[in-house]
Amino acid sequence: MDSSAKPLISLLSHTLIILFLCFAPFLPSVKSIPDYNSLVYKTCANQIFTTQSGDSYAQTLSSLFQALISQSSNSKFFKTTAGDEQTAMSGLFQCRGDISDGDCRDCVGTISEIANNLCGETVAARIQLFGCYMQYEYETDESSSPDNSGSPELLYKTCGESMATAEPSGFGEMMAAAFAAVESGVVSNNGFYRVEYEKVVVLAQCGGDLGGCDCGECVNNALQIAKDGCQNSVSGQIYMDSCFVIYTYYPDGIPGDSQPEGGGGGGGGNNTGKTMAIAVGAVAAIFFGFLFLAFLKSRGKKDEDY
Incomplete structure (x- = not known):
């Protein structure tokens, strides 16, 4: 190997080691956020299918799930029915308006996979x-479509x-202004x-078949x-039967790529998007650096053989 190349290789080796040591602490924190597939809550009916109807139920529910999943690639809201007159089941799903x-x-596929484990038959x-979210029910002569004309019903609430x-x-004024903006x-x-207002992120969504008023x-x-x-809480999640609101207050200012964290504690959060980009870039630089170093050593070994 040319003696002039040895200092370059040595310098490159030390530089790569320093880069790795600097960015290694960031690597474990690289993750995909937010986790849209994390469970918030579930409500399961007390009534279960009888043994005689169990097979029909499973087949109809499977068909219903397939119909819902097939629509979830190009729609944020969809409802349908499956089965015949004796085994008819209705169901719907709705995704958040800001997800891909x-x-x-x-998300919808995850629900279909875990539904039996969460609620059984x-x-x-x-x-x-x-x-x-997804909801489904067995259609009977006594069952009827939900009446949205009544007062909204609280299904789940958690405060950070x-x-x-x-x-x-x-x-107080900050929260009031953010709430008013999202309501309008x-x-x-x-x-x-x-809504992002000063140090608050608020998100609201209504059911896909709910009218404006x-x-x-x-x-x-x-x-x-x-x-x-949730008066003194930095975050909260409020899920009604036909809408939801989640919010987070960030005392240090809203970070980039922020999401309202609901009942997860919130308040301050890290700029994970930028951290992930830096970490991934560092990994790529280290990887290609080692490839270049291996190439130089290989060239040097061939020169020595000749």
Whole structure:
């Protein structure tokens, strides 16, 4: 090997080692967020299918799941029925308005995979993941479609951590302005709206078949529950039967690529998107650097052989 190449190889080796040591602490934190397939809540009917109807139920439910999944690649909301007059089941899914078609399909597919484990052979269920929900029920002569004309019903509520200290100055006004903006925006934006206001991220969505006035009423009820039930919390999730609201307060300012974290604690979060990009770039640089180093050593060995 040419003696002039040895210092270059030595310098490159030390540089790659330093890069690896600098970026190694970031590598374990590289993950895909948010996790749209994480379970938020489930409601399962108490009534189960009898042994005699169990096989028919399983076959009909499987057909229903397949029909819903097939539509989830190109639609955020879809409802249908499956089975015959004796085994008819109705079902629907809805994905968040800000997720991709691929994430929507993955989310709906995840529900179909875990539904039996979560609820077993119940005649009806509703399963809410962070990115989507699905509900289904066995159609009987007594069953009827949900009546959306009544008052919205609270299905699930969770509040994040309470503030360790007193509320910062202007916090109440900040939350009120963000809530008002999302309440107004969700009606005029086809049932889905996301707001970033100062240090708050709020997201609201209504059911795909809910009218504008009913959507506004549902979101208003959810926001009132958040105000009353999560007063001193930095985050919250309010799921009604036909809409939901999730929000997060970031005391250090809203980070890039932020998502409302709901009941997960929130408040401050890391800029994971940028961290992931830096870490992936570092891994690529280290990988190609080692390839280049191996190439130089191989060339040097061939020169020595000659």
